[in-house]
Amino acid sequence: MLDLAAGPGEVGFAAASLIEPGGELICSDQSESMVELARARGTALGLTNVTYRVLGGEWIDLELASVDAVLCRWGYMLMVDPAAALRETRRVLRSGGRLALAVWDAAELNPWLTIPLDVLREHGLWVAPPEGSPGPLALSDRQLLRSMLEEAGFAEIELDAVEISRGAPDFDSWWATHLDLSSSTRTAFEAADEVQTEAIEAELAQRLEPYTAAGGALSVPGRTLVAVAEA
Numbered sequence: 590m591l592d593l594a595a596g597p598g599e600v601g602f603a604a605a606s607l608i609e610p611g612g613e614l615i616c617s618d619q620s621e622s623m624v625e626l627a628r629a630r631g632t633a634l635g636l637t638n639v640t641y642r643v644l645g646g647e648w649i650d651l652e653l654a655s656v657d658a659v660l661c662r663w664g665y666m667l668m669v670d671p672a673a674a675l676r677e678t679r680r681v682l683r684s685g686g687r688l689a690l691a692v693w694d695a696a697e698l699n700p701w702l703t704i705p706l707d708v709l710r711e712h713g714l715w716v717a718p719p720e721g722s723p724g725p726l727a728l729s730d731r732q733l734l735r736s737m738l739e740e741a742g743f744a745e746i747e748l749d750a751v752e753i754s755r756g757a758p759d760f761d762s763w764w765a766t767h768l769d770l771s772s773s774t775r776t777a778f779e780a781a782d783e784v785q786t787e788a789i790e791a792e793l794a795q796r797l798e799p800y801t802a803a804g805g806a807l808s809v810p811g812r813t814l815v816a817v818a819e820a
């Protein structure tokens with residue numbers, strides 16, 4: 590089983606025990622530092638059926654028909670050429686192998702992502718990427734996702750949506766975690782000067798108030814599209 594764009598490895602690690610005995614997980618990411626982070630986490634978890642590889646989605650350095658399943662949560666929409674990555678995914682899957690992926694749904698369903706980006710845009714620190722370029726919302730159109738899967742040669746495509754919630758005990762920890770999760774938000778925020786930083790955080794806390802409980806805990810909704818398909 591291949592976990593593509595695995596980041597710190599969470600999704601593949603959850604599946605690793607399900608493919609034992611005998612099954613092996615390849616935990617991969619294009620970023621060497623992410624792969625090293627995943628390796629450290631997997632080792633700490635005592636996982637023994639995992640190998641770690643630096644692999645790019647658009648050119649997967651694995652043999653034709655060499656894996657039974659591919660997982661990719663919140664990866665394809667960040668890739669420069671997701672159509673090529675899906676064709677590569679199809680190529681490395683054996684016939685009848687399965688792909689399971691997740692990408693973010695429409696902007697209005699993901700305030701956890703759009704509220705910070707709106708505030709940063711109003712401060713001149715973030716510009717929405719042109720349509721068709723990589724970004725968290727680049728594959729939020731179900732039709733586009735379905736047709737890319739079809740064009741890559743997948744069959745038995747099933748699309749669904751899953752509600753999620755980004756929670757934290759208080760604003761500061763919510764924001765710190767968010768900056769770790771969203772590299773576009775982090776890059777924009779890091780360009781803020783001291784005065785802007787304070788203003789941005791204050792505005793953000795205010796706009797997140799509808800999702801903040803009396804004790805200060807946040808629970809900000811979102812929705813992810815999920816797809817499974819057969820090679």
Ligand SMILES: C[S@@+](CC[C@H](N)C(=O)[O-])C[C@H]1O[C@@H](n2cnc3c(N)ncnc32)[C@H](O)[C@@H]1O
Pocket residue numbers: 593594595596597598599600618619620623644645646647661662663664667668669770
């Ligand atoms: C939002 S994180 C998701 C990580 C993980 N799948 C998860 O759900 O926790 C996106 C990851 O995609 C990786 N990535 C971006 N472009 C990639 C590409 N072209 N090929 C492989 N990995 C890529 C990034 O390095 C990052 O670790």
